[in-house]
Each structure stands twice: as structure tokens, then as C-alpha cells.
Amino acid sequence: MTKNLRVKTSKLIDETYKISFKFNGKTYYGYKGDTLASALLANDVHLVGRSFKYHRPRGIMTAGSEEPNAIVQLHNNTSRTEPNVRATEIEIYEGLIASSQNCWPSVNFDIGGINNFLSPLLPAGFYYKTFMWPSSFWKKYEYFIRKSAGLGKSPTKPDPDIYEHKYMHCDVLVIGAGISGIMAAKAAAKNGFKTLLLEEKSYLGGSTIYQNSEHFKINNQISSSWLEKEINEIKKIKNLEIKIRTSVAAFHGYNxxxxxxNLTDHLPLDQRKNKTRQKLLKIRAKKVITATGSLERPLIFDNNDRPGILLSSAINKYANLFGVACGEKIILFTNNDSAYETAINLNQKGVKVAAIIDNREEVDSKLIKDTEKNNMKVYKGYTIVDTSGYRRINSISIMQLSKDGQKVIGTKKTIVCDCLGISGGWTPAVHLFTQSGGKLKFRDEDQVFIPNIYPSDQISIGACNGDFTLNEILSTINNKLKEFLNIKETDYKNLDVQSSYNKSKRNIWLLPSDKAIGKTKSFVDYQNDATAKDIKLALREGFRSIEHVKRYTTTGMGTDQGKLGNMHALGIISETSDSKMGELGTTTFRPPYTPLTFGTIVGRNVGEYFDIFRKTPIHDWHIKNKAEFENVGQWKRAWFYPKDGENMYDAVQRESKAARDSAGILDASTLGKIDIQGTDASEFLNRVYTNAWSKLAVGKCRYGLMLNEDGMVYDDGVTTRLDENHYIMTxxxxxxxxxxxxxxxxxxxxxxxxxVYLTSVTDHYATVSVCGPNSKKIVSQVIPDLDFSDENFPHMSFKNAKIGKIKCRVMRISFTGEHSYEINIQANYGKSVWEKCMEAGKEFNITPYGTETMHLLRAEKGFIIVGQDTDATMTPIDLQMDWIVSKxxxxxxxxxxxxxxDTIKEDRKQLVGLLTENPDEVLEEGAQIVADIKKSPVEMLGHVTSSYYSPNLKKSIALGVVRGGKNMLGQKLIIPMENKQINVTVADPVFLDKENKRLNA
Amino acid sequence: MFIINCPYCGEREQSEFKAGGEAHIVRPKQPTELSDDQWAEYLFMRKNIKGVQFERWVHVHGCRKWFNVVRDTSNDMIKAVYKMGEKPPSI
Structure with a gap:
């Protein structure tokens, strides 16, 4: 039976609503409103994980999204399993199952813990330095390194949940609903701006909402009561939309x-069905008010990472907001006044504060006086030098600080405790501001980076702007909002503020110890196990840039992006290298602020919507006839039509033979079609194609090659002159x-x-291509009114025709080298024309063929495919197509x-045909071509671009590009393969029907 | 993602547009008269400025018109847009 550490009831917690959940296999109870972290703490569970490198026991450290340690795996062994969930953010629900990560066999006894004792052997850069040699061993090392690295486990099945994207537009976006954000949202909305207020937590009001002490008052009311009234008021404003559980991930340019x-993660499992789990909001705001608050800094001393060590502000929040005591004998360690707020609040709730250790010497502060009045012992000018307790802190050792703060003096004193709260002051959460392109400046007096230059119409207010105290916020907010929103008045003129907070702070980045630096473990980045020692080592080894030190030590590279420790890393670098913080700058804050699920990023673009595809009007027929499809651009094209269990090779051989022996039919609808009109259309074609167009007669077709300005082949296709000033280009x-x-x-x-006027008409027409010796017989049955005689309708010409009442364009053009016709008809009739052709072709065994057969047939004829036989380095001369370039x-x-x-060099790669010595041997496309295998290094002459077994020629044929290939006709070359070499002869790329007899047959 | 003020359509999201590189590079009227170096200058050499740059953009998912944009490449701030053939503003 674990202890119950619930203190007084709190507004957020509903004690009448009990929820059971499982953590590491054990059942616990919490209440509605609890986070997993608060519920565990209420059950006196601190130890929740093991650290990344040394496998040190770690506990819950914060109460927010900056949590470095308490990251857990949710929903084990299901398709919903999710790694790296912050226990401080997830709200508990009935049936929640979570477990620790990075430990085996259990969090209490972890074999990897041995790394902690080996740690002198595991300095920064250990992996880089150790696993360099011998290089052949890397595969062995890798297996073990990968096994021991990483945190959680990713799901292995598809995510069953629903995710959405939503666009939002607003006049004013307010990020963060702490006291500053609430006030800003109210001022904006009441002045007529369409306002959106986003808050990452489940409640509004930030840290002020649980500030119940008499020490902080607004207009003579305790600050939380004052703010609660404001919140109730803004909820009624119509043009203000409030979204909770909504975390801004990225702030890009132009607002x-x-x-x-997050819509369902807090609901009991049975209430989530058919609901959208998470939405990605894409927001465009005219103005942005950033009020993201600040993060409390830890303090860096020896063994500052034990379970039971939390941020002082987190202890305060757990007590005040969740009604949970983090321990029964709490010690606080601070360099500023914040910890005294915690002390006073804990005392009010009857939780024992054993001692407060303050770096500072005597400070005149009402909070300290009040603390001392309540019999809490304050050690002034002291620091912690060590802690003990393996799975939970059980004592601390303190010593007095020297005047300059560089050394410890006097004797060591040990104090027993079960929880330690640390407070190193506050760091403004400027992450979003810098993501937007904003420039920071360093404020020396309290050692913080604050916003300086805004790149867009935005402002930072409150603690994220370095205004940490209630006085500072409330005394400036009225004027700031008036100026930024260009409004006459807000409700916040002349607020009366009472605050006991004294701003003094004694900032020491790395606290001194009685041990040598090499002997201490003072953690700067908890999640990645980077210590102060590692940073100093990096500097000793010559790293200077903050970005380099970060990568070498991995400081700030965890899933929390070092939200807690980055400033200390900078501070230690600055002190060690004797450079100024402001000049060092910060590392780059990159989106997302907190991790996003892949589901949120992709939204509804999953499955068939992942990458939308285009279908031809004949697509359904292809499916019905069991075509296999291939992706060409965005199109799904029929690839081949396997019959009776044929494999691809057999199907393509059959289709290719049928097309040449009798008749084949191809869906060519996907070819691009551009309608070109205007009195200068011919001149235009002259300028964009390499060959001449002015003399092309109306009704004739011509093949054209298009280059880039650099002379390389870009596209090709047949263009038809439909009329004097009217062409259709494919x-x-x-x-x-x-x-x-x-x-x-x-x-x-x-x-x-x-x-000249251009119109894309690709989608408007379906194109049915019928080829083969019997093609004429087939199309003349489909279009009986048209005269198909060679005299009337020769190769490379076009006719307007009608099928029934429907107009169509028929071109006699060929990509296969066979006698062939293309019928272009308004897209809706595409399938019916295809079916008519199939019907008419029945007696000729008309065979539908796909892109693979098309590729084979054209290769037999030596026709190129732009993008397969060419890349962006082939000129028409390289392709041996000099004939198409007009002189x-x-x-x-x-x-x-x-x-x-460069382009006139003789030894450029040129397109040639390749014939294998063994006619049954088919080359691999992409295989390298060489002349001399013995020469070292072997000189690569080129590669195979197209290769097939031709059923019509009954031998293997290939096209390839070969350096100087144009002058190598008949020469023998070698294709070296993994286990053999293949001998080939350079040949003419036209393998079949050089005289073009079949075209006119 | 920035917003571009298309001179024909008005303000639209960047995702509707496509960039076309440096502006005001005129295709030589008589390429055949140029030396290899002169032609290479036209073909390959671009300034790629960090700072204010004159660029071509096309409203590819909109009116499909080409126009010019003056953009500070260091912070993506757009200083001006103007149609093809119009005189560049002095910035």
C-alpha cells in the first residue's frame, strides 16, 4: 500500500471522481483533473524512468511540457502505443496504461545502470572516439549501440485514430492563457478584433490561477480570485475563441x-470512438501576442538529478493546483525569492519544509521574513554540494559559499529530506519568438535572453518578455496593448498591485563543490545525460561555437530540446571560455516546440489520399481486366495485363508479340495535350522545337524535340496542325x-x-491507340465514315471524324513502329470507344497492352524515352538525332x-544499341559499361538505359549511353556484374524495321 | 510561408506560387553572335544575393501570370511586386 499524499482539495481536482490506471504493471488511483505525474506523486511514486546514457534512476522533475525525465510509453503492445509521452502533460483517464522507458528488466532494477559506474569511461564523444576502428567491426558495434540507445518503442501497426488539419484566420492570436494572455485576449476582443486564444494546458490562468497567498494582490483581491473573474468574463465574449490543450508547435514568418x-487524449477510452484525436491548426494571424510565460531554471550541483528533486515551482503547483505533496520532509534550494512562495504555500497546507538553502546572503524580502516567522530554517549564503539516495533522495550536504561564489568554505552539514525543490530563477520562453525570426538581446542584470527585434506584426508580453513579477506585468501591460493594438483604452488602467516579491538573484551557473570537477555529476541536460564536466571537456578539446558544443555533448538535443538546461550550458561555456553570454548567442530553437505525432502532421492524407493520383477515363476497364498499374507522374497507368497466372515477363512477351503479329491497343490518355492557337503559333513552335514547323501542312503531324536553354533534351512528342493557326501538341x-x-x-x-494562346487539354480528351498490321481493319469498323486509304490518310497525318454523333480526332502516328492510329475523343466517351475497338478487334485477337510492352516495342525501333534513355545531360547530337536539329x-x-x-566534345556519352554475345542474356538497366576490366581503376564508359528480351527479334536488345559510342559501332564492350561479366557489341539503336516498312504496311 | 501580393489577383499564400529565379536577365536577341563566355554568362551566372533581390515568380496555382518580386532573402520580407515589362522600383 503506497502512501496517500493528497493535501487540501483543489479546484482542478474532482475528488468525487476516482480514476484507476496502471503504471509499470501496478494499479494506482487518481482523481479527475490529475496528470499522470500528479497522480503518481500522490501515490508517492517519484522514480519513473532511467536516464539515457548512464541509466540513472530519474523522477518527475517539472509540472509542464518542459519535462526532461518523466517520459513514458502509453498503451503498450497496441497499435495506439505512443513513446516519449510526458507524464506531466497527459491527463489520466480510466484504463490508462503507461510504463517506463529505457530500462530493463524494470525501472527499479535496470541492468544498464552499470553504465553509471562505467561513466568515467563514457565521456562526451565516447561513441565517436571508440567505435572508429576497425571499420569492418562497425556492423557488430552498431547492433549493440542501437539496442542500448533510443527511448520508447514506436507502434508497428497503422495508427487507427483520426487526425485533421484546419485553417484558421484571425485578427489577433494570443499564445498562452496566463495572466498576460488573458488580459491581452480580453483587450483585443473587446475592441472588436477577431481573437483566438490558445493554451497548451487543460485550464486557463497559468500560474496565477493557483496563487492563493496574501502576498500577491490585484485591486485588493488575492490574485487568483481577480484572475478568475477575468476568465469568466472573457468566456462570454463572442468574437473570442478559446482553445485549451492546444500547443503552438511552430511560429513561421508572416505570422x-x-x-x-488535442481533442480526445484526456477522455476515457470508450468515449473516443469516431472522434478526431488531434487537429493541426494552420493559423494565419494579422497580429500575434506571445504570452508563453517562463520556465524555472534548475541549479547545477553534484548529483542534482535524483528522484525526488523537482523544480520548486513544480512542487508549488502540485500542492496548490493538484492538491499533492511531493514529500513529507521537503527542502528548497534557491538563488531567488520564488522558492519562498513555495515554502509559504506548503506551510499553509501543512506540508513540512525542513529547510531552505539560499545562495544569497542577507536579502530584505517580506517573503523571507514571513517564512522565518513560520519557523522554517533558512541557510543564507549556502549551497548544496551533494545529495544521496539512489532511487529517491534521502539527504543533502550543504556548505557555505565564498564571497565571490567560486568556492565552498567551512564544514559540510547533512540534512535529511525526502524531496528537494530547486529554483535557479526564470528563463523567458522565447522559443516561438525566435522561430519567427525574432532577434534576442541579453539582459545582464538577471542573465536572461529577451525579445529585441520583431520580424513581423507581433509582440511578446509578460514573463516571456522578461517581465517576471506581477508588478512588472501589470504596470506595463496597459500601454503595451494600447500601442500594439492601436486602441484607446483597456480595462487595465490604474490597477492596484501588491507583491512581496524581491527581484534580487545570485546567479551562479555551475555551483562550486568540495570535489574536483572531474569527480562530480552535475547534470545540465537531464534527458541526454550531459554534465557540466562534458561541456568543459568539449571546450578543452577545442570546440568553441555553441552549436558545436551542443552537438558534441548532445546538450539540448533530447525530445525536450533542453528547455531546462540550455541556459546553464551557455553560462558554463561563457565562464569557462571567458566570453560574454550576449556574444555567444543561443542555439537555434527549432519547431516543433513540443513533439508532434506523425498522425497530426499528415492529417487525413493517409492511405489512398497520401499522394493523390490521376485516373484515365478507361481506368475502370483496366481494373476489371486485372491490369497491374505503374505510377507515371501522378497517373496510374496500366503496366501489363497478366492472363491466367502469367508473370510480368510472360505477359509482356505475349502482348508485344500480339501487337506486331495482329493488333494491340493502348490507353494513351495520360500523354500531355496542349492546345496552341494564334496567328504566331507556327513561329512559336519554330522557337521551342529544334526542327522547322512553318512548312507543316494543315492536317499533318510532326515529331518534335524540345531542349532546355542549355541544349539538353527536355521533352518530346508529336504535334499536329489542326488548322492554319491551330495546333495540338502532345x-x-x-x-x-x-x-x-x-x-x-x-x-x-x-x-x-x-x-499565341496555350490551353492544357490533357484531361479533356481520352486517347485510344490501336496498332499492328490489322489496326486499319479495326478502326475502320469503329469509324466507318472515314476513308482510311493510304492515299487519303497516310502516316503522320490527321483527320476529323465522327463516331456516331460524337466528334473525334484521329491521328495516324506510331510510337511502336507499327501501322497505328490514335483516336482522341472527349474524355467521357473514352471507355466506350475503347470497348468498341475491343469488340471490333475480337476477330483479330486485339490485345490490350500496358506501358511495359509499349517500352519494349519502341526499344525495338530505337525510339527514345525522355527521362529513361536521357537525363539532363543529353543533347540531340548525343542521342544520334542530328536529323531533327534544323540547321x-x-x-x-x-x-x-x-x-x-563542352557540348561539341566527341567523347560525350552517346546513345547506342547494345547486343549481347549470348542472345538470351538480358542486361540489367543501370548496369555499368566498361571497355577494359583489367585497367585499374576501371574506367566507366556509360550505362545501360533500356533493356528487354524482344519476342519479335527473338534476342536480347538494349540501349545505353557510352562515352564516344557514336564511333564504336561493332566494338566489343563489357558489362561487369556481381558474379560474371557479359560481353556486348555496340550496334545501331534501331533493331527492327530500319526501312519503316511496317509503318505503311 | 509568406504571402505574395499577386499584381493580378491580390494577396495569396506562397504555396500558390513558384519561384523563377533572378529577374531582369534578358534572353539575348542574337545568341549565335555570342562567344561561349557571353552565352555562359546568360545561361549560368546568377547573383544569389543575401539581402534585397529582384526575382521572378509565377502564380502557378492561380492566374498563371509571371511577375516580378523584390524580396529581402535574409528575412523574406517582400518590398514590392510589379508586372513583367514594368520598370523596377528603386529600392
Whole structure:
């Protein structure tokens, strides 16, 4: 039976609503309103995890999102399992199951704890230094290092929950609903601004809402009561939207912010069904008010990481807000007045404060006097030099500080305790401000970075701006809001504030010890186990830049991004290297402020919506006929149609043979189609293609090659002259959008004088391509009114026609080398035309073929595929396509580059055909080509770009690019493979029907 | 993500636009008369300024018009937008 450490009831906790949960296999009870951390503390459980490197026992340290230690695994062994959840943030619900991470077999007895005793052998950079050699051993090391590294376990099944994205727009966004945020939101909303107030916690009011002491009053009311009235008022304002459990993850330029709204994580499991779990809010705000408050700093001394050591402010919050005592004999250790607030509050609730250790000498403070009046012993000018207790702190040792704070003097005294609260002052939470591009300045008097230059219409107010005390906040907020929002008045003129807080502070980054620095473990980054010693070592080894020290020691690189210890790391660097804090700067704060789930990031873009795809109008037919699909750009294209359990190879062989022997049919709808009109259309084509267009007769088609200005092949396709000033251009499937973009660019920026209009009509037409010796017989049945005779309708020409009442365009063009027709028809009729062709082709065994067969057929003919046989380094000359480059035209895109000193080199890689010595051996695409295997190093001449077994030629064929290949016809080359080498001969890239007889057959 | 004031459509999210590199690089009228070095200057050499830079942008998911933007590349602040062919503002 564990102890129950509940103190007086609190507003947040509903003691009538008991909740049971499991932690490390044991059942505990908490109340509605508890976080996992507060419920565990109420059960006197401090030890919740093991540290990352030394496996030291660690306890709950904070009460917020900055928690470095208490990170747990939720929902073990389910698809909902989630690692690295901060126990201080997750609200308990009936059925919660959580466990510690990074320990085995258990958090109480962890084998890895041996690392703690080996720690002298594990300095910063240990892994870099140790596992360098021999390099062949790395694979062995890696297995063990990976096994011992890492924190939680990620789920292995898909996430079953629902996530959403939502766009939001507002006039004023207020981040943080502490006292400053509440006041700002009220002022903005009451002055008519559409206002959004976001708070990461489940309640409004920040730390003021549990400030019940007589020492802090506003207008003569205790500050929490005053604020509660304000909160009740703002809840009624219509143009103010308040979102709790919503954490701003990123603050980008132009006031664009991302926030994560948590909707169901606090609900009992049975109430979450069919509800959105988390929402990613994409917020565009005209003005942003950042009121993110501040984080209490720890103090850095020997063994400052034991379970039972918490931030003083966290102890205060657990007592006041959650009604939980963190111990029965609490000691506080401080360098400022904050710990006395905790002391007074604990005393009020009957929790024993055994002692307060204060770095400072005598300070005139009402809070201290009140503390002493209540018989709490204060040690002034003292520091802690050590703590003891393995799984829970049980005592501290203190010594007096020298005047300069550099040494300890006098004798050591030990005090027994079960909990220690530490307070090193406050660090403004400037993370979001700096993410937005804001520049900080360093305030020497209390050693803090505060906002200085704002990059957008925004302001930081309250503690995140370095105004830590109630007096400072309330005396400045009225004018700040008036000026920023450009409003006449707020409700906060002439507030009467009473505060006993004295601002004095004695800042010592690394507290002195009676031991040598090498003998102490003073943790700066708790999550990554980086100590002050590690930082000093990094400096000794020559690291100077704060960014380098960070990476070498891993300070600030955990899931908490070092929210607690980064300032101390900077301080220690500054002191050791004798440089100024302001000049050192800070490390970069990167989004997200707190970790996001992958679910939130992707939202609804999962499964088939992950990357949307385009379907042709004939897609359903392909599915019905069991096509396998391939992704081409965003399109799903039929790849091949396996029959009766065929594999891909067999299907492609069958389809390829059928297309040449009788008839094949291909869905070519995905090819890009650009409609070009205007009196300068011909001139325009002259300028964008390498060949000449002016003399192309109406009704004729021509193949064109398009270059980039650097002379490299960019796209290709057939363009048809529909009328005097009207063309239709086809592009590659993947290149359609960029080709249109490029043509528009030239028209608008270089040649605005040309009268040309471009329209993308890719989606408007379906294209059915019928090829093979029997293609004419088939299409003439589908379009009986059209004269298909060679005289009327020769190769490379086009006809307007009708199928029934429906207009269509028929082109006699070929990418396979076969006699072939393409029927272009309004997209809605695509499937019916396809089916008509299938019906008419039945007697000819018309065979649907996919992209793979198309690729094979065109390779037999030596036709290139832009992007497969070319990359962005191939000119038309490299492709042995000199014939398509006009010598007569004065200019076209890329022309000048074709005779740059580099592009005219003879030994550029050039496209050639490759035939294997053994005609049954098929090369691997991408395989390297060499001439001399014995030469060292082996010189790579090029690589194979396309390779197939041709069922029509009954041999293996391939295309490849080879350095100087143009002049190597007949030469023998070698393709070295893993276990063999393949001998090939350089050949003409046209393997089949060099005379083009089949086109006109 | 910044906001760009398209001279044809007004203010829109950056995601609707595509950047097109440095502005006011005119394609030579007579490329064939240029030396390799002169052509390379046009083809490859860009200033890539840290600071105020004149750039081309296109409203690719909108009106598809090209225009010019004056942007401070160090903080993404846009100083001006103007149509193709218009005189650049003095900044």
C-alpha cells in the first residue's frame, strides 16, 4: 500500500471522481483533473524512468511540457502505443496504461545502470572516439549501440485514430492563457478584433490561477480570485475563441503558425470512438501576442538529478493546483525569492519544509521574513554540494559559499529530506519568438535572453518578455496593448498591485563543490545525460561555437530540446571560455516546440489520399481486366495485363508479340495535350522545337524535340496542325505540366509580342491507340465514315471524324513502329470507344497492352524515352538525332548551347544499341559499361538505359549511353556484374524495321 | 510561408506560387553572335544575393501570370511586386 499524499482539495481536482490506471504493471488511483505525474506523486511514486546514457534512476522533475525525465510509453503492445509521452502533460483517464522507458528488466532494477559506474569511461564523444576502428567491426558495434540507445518503442501497426488539419484566420492570436494572455485576449476582443486564444494546458490562468497567498494582490483581491473573474468574463465574449490543450508547435514568418489541438487524449477510452484525436491548426494571424510565460531554471550541483528533486515551482503547483505533496520532509534550494512562495504555500497546507538553502546572503524580502516567522530554517549564503539516495533522495550536504561564489568554505552539514525543490530563477520562453525570426538581446542584470527585434506584426508580453513579477506585468501591460493594438483604452488602467516579491538573484551557473570537477555529476541536460564536466571537456578539446558544443555533448538535443538546461550550458561555456553570454548567442530553437505525432502532421492524407493520383477515363476497364498499374507522374497507368497466372515477363512477351503479329491497343490518355492557337503559333513552335514547323501542312503531324536553354533534351512528342493557326501538341506524361509552364514563361516574359494562346487539354480528351498490321481493319469498323486509304490518310497525318454523333480526332502516328492510329475523343466517351475497338478487334485477337510492352516495342525501333534513355545531360547530337536539329533556323531554345565547347566534345556519352554475345542474356538497366576490366581503376564508359528480351527479334536488345559510342559501332564492350561479366557489341539503336516498312504496311 | 501580393489577383499564400529565379536577365536577341563566355554568362551566372533581390515568380496555382518580386532573402520580407515589362522600383 503506497502512501496517500493528497493535501487540501483543489479546484482542478474532482475528488468525487476516482480514476484507476496502471503504471509499470501496478494499479494506482487518481482523481479527475490529475496528470499522470500528479497522480503518481500522490501515490508517492517519484522514480519513473532511467536516464539515457548512464541509466540513472530519474523522477518527475517539472509540472509542464518542459519535462526532461518523466517520459513514458502509453498503451503498450497496441497499435495506439505512443513513446516519449510526458507524464506531466497527459491527463489520466480510466484504463490508462503507461510504463517506463529505457530500462530493463524494470525501472527499479535496470541492468544498464552499470553504465553509471562505467561513466568515467563514457565521456562526451565516447561513441565517436571508440567505435572508429576497425571499420569492418562497425556492423557488430552498431547492433549493440542501437539496442542500448533510443527511448520508447514506436507502434508497428497503422495508427487507427483520426487526425485533421484546419485553417484558421484571425485578427489577433494570443499564445498562452496566463495572466498576460488573458488580459491581452480580453483587450483585443473587446475592441472588436477577431481573437483566438490558445493554451497548451487543460485550464486557463497559468500560474496565477493557483496563487492563493496574501502576498500577491490585484485591486485588493488575492490574485487568483481577480484572475478568475477575468476568465469568466472573457468566456462570454463572442468574437473570442478559446482553445485549451492546444500547443503552438511552430511560429513561421508572416505570422503563420502551426498548433496542435488535442481533442480526445484526456477522455476515457470508450468515449473516443469516431472522434478526431488531434487537429493541426494552420493559423494565419494579422497580429500575434506571445504570452508563453517562463520556465524555472534548475541549479547545477553534484548529483542534482535524483528522484525526488523537482523544480520548486513544480512542487508549488502540485500542492496548490493538484492538491499533492511531493514529500513529507521537503527542502528548497534557491538563488531567488520564488522558492519562498513555495515554502509559504506548503506551510499553509501543512506540508513540512525542513529547510531552505539560499545562495544569497542577507536579502530584505517580506517573503523571507514571513517564512522565518513560520519557523522554517533558512541557510543564507549556502549551497548544496551533494545529495544521496539512489532511487529517491534521502539527504543533502550543504556548505557555505565564498564571497565571490567560486568556492565552498567551512564544514559540510547533512540534512535529511525526502524531496528537494530547486529554483535557479526564470528563463523567458522565447522559443516561438525566435522561430519567427525574432532577434534576442541579453539582459545582464538577471542573465536572461529577451525579445529585441520583431520580424513581423507581433509582440511578446509578460514573463516571456522578461517581465517576471506581477508588478512588472501589470504596470506595463496597459500601454503595451494600447500601442500594439492601436486602441484607446483597456480595462487595465490604474490597477492596484501588491507583491512581496524581491527581484534580487545570485546567479551562479555551475555551483562550486568540495570535489574536483572531474569527480562530480552535475547534470545540465537531464534527458541526454550531459554534465557540466562534458561541456568543459568539449571546450578543452577545442570546440568553441555553441552549436558545436551542443552537438558534441548532445546538450539540448533530447525530445525536450533542453528547455531546462540550455541556459546553464551557455553560462558554463561563457565562464569557462571567458566570453560574454550576449556574444555567444543561443542555439537555434527549432519547431516543433513540443513533439508532434506523425498522425497530426499528415492529417487525413493517409492511405489512398497520401499522394493523390490521376485516373484515365478507361481506368475502370483496366481494373476489371486485372491490369497491374505503374505510377507515371501522378497517373496510374496500366503496366501489363497478366492472363491466367502469367508473370510480368510472360505477359509482356505475349502482348508485344500480339501487337506486331495482329493488333494491340493502348490507353494513351495520360500523354500531355496542349492546345496552341494564334496567328504566331507556327513561329512559336519554330522557337521551342529544334526542327522547322512553318512548312507543316494543315492536317499533318510532326515529331518534335524540345531542349532546355542549355541544349539538353527536355521533352518530346508529336504535334499536329489542326488548322492554319491551330495546333495540338502532345508531351510526355510526366512532363506535361512543366512543359506548359515553360512555354507560358517564354510567351509572357521573352516573346510577349507573339500572338499565341496555350490551353492544357490533357484531361479533356481520352486517347485510344490501336496498332499492328490489322489496326486499319479495326478502326475502320469503329469509324466507318472515314476513308482510311493510304492515299487519303497516310502516316503522320490527321483527320476529323465522327463516331456516331460524337466528334473525334484521329491521328495516324506510331510510337511502336507499327501501322497505328490514335483516336482522341472527349474524355467521357473514352471507355466506350475503347470497348468498341475491343469488340471490333475480337476477330483479330486485339490485345490490350500496358506501358511495359509499349517500352519494349519502341526499344525495338530505337525510339527514345525522355527521362529513361536521357537525363539532363543529353543533347540531340548525343542521342544520334542530328536529323531533327534544323540547321537553317536562326534560333530556337537551346540552339546556341549545342556548339558550346563542352557540348561539341566527341567523347560525350552517346546513345547506342547494345547486343549481347549470348542472345538470351538480358542486361540489367543501370548496369555499368566498361571497355577494359583489367585497367585499374576501371574506367566507366556509360550505362545501360533500356533493356528487354524482344519476342519479335527473338534476342536480347538494349540501349545505353557510352562515352564516344557514336564511333564504336561493332566494338566489343563489357558489362561487369556481381558474379560474371557479359560481353556486348555496340550496334545501331534501331533493331527492327530500319526501312519503316511496317509503318505503311 | 509568406504571402505574395499577386499584381493580378491580390494577396495569396506562397504555396500558390513558384519561384523563377533572378529577374531582369534578358534572353539575348542574337545568341549565335555570342562567344561561349557571353552565352555562359546568360545561361549560368546568377547573383544569389543575401539581402534585397529582384526575382521572378509565377502564380502557378492561380492566374498563371509571371511577375516580378523584390524580396529581402535574409528575412523574406517582400518590398514590392510589379508586372513583367514594368520598370523596377528603386529600392
Amino acid at each position: 503563420f503558425l502551426l498548433a496542435r489541438e 508531351t510526355t506524361t510526366g512532363g506535361a505540366a512543366t512543359v506548359l509552364g515553360k512555354l507560358e514563361d517564354y510567351l509572357q516574359t521573352e516573346w510577349p509580342e507573339l500572338d 537553317k533556323k536562326y534560333d530556337f531554345i537551346g540552339k546556341r548551347s549545342l556548339y558550346r565547347s
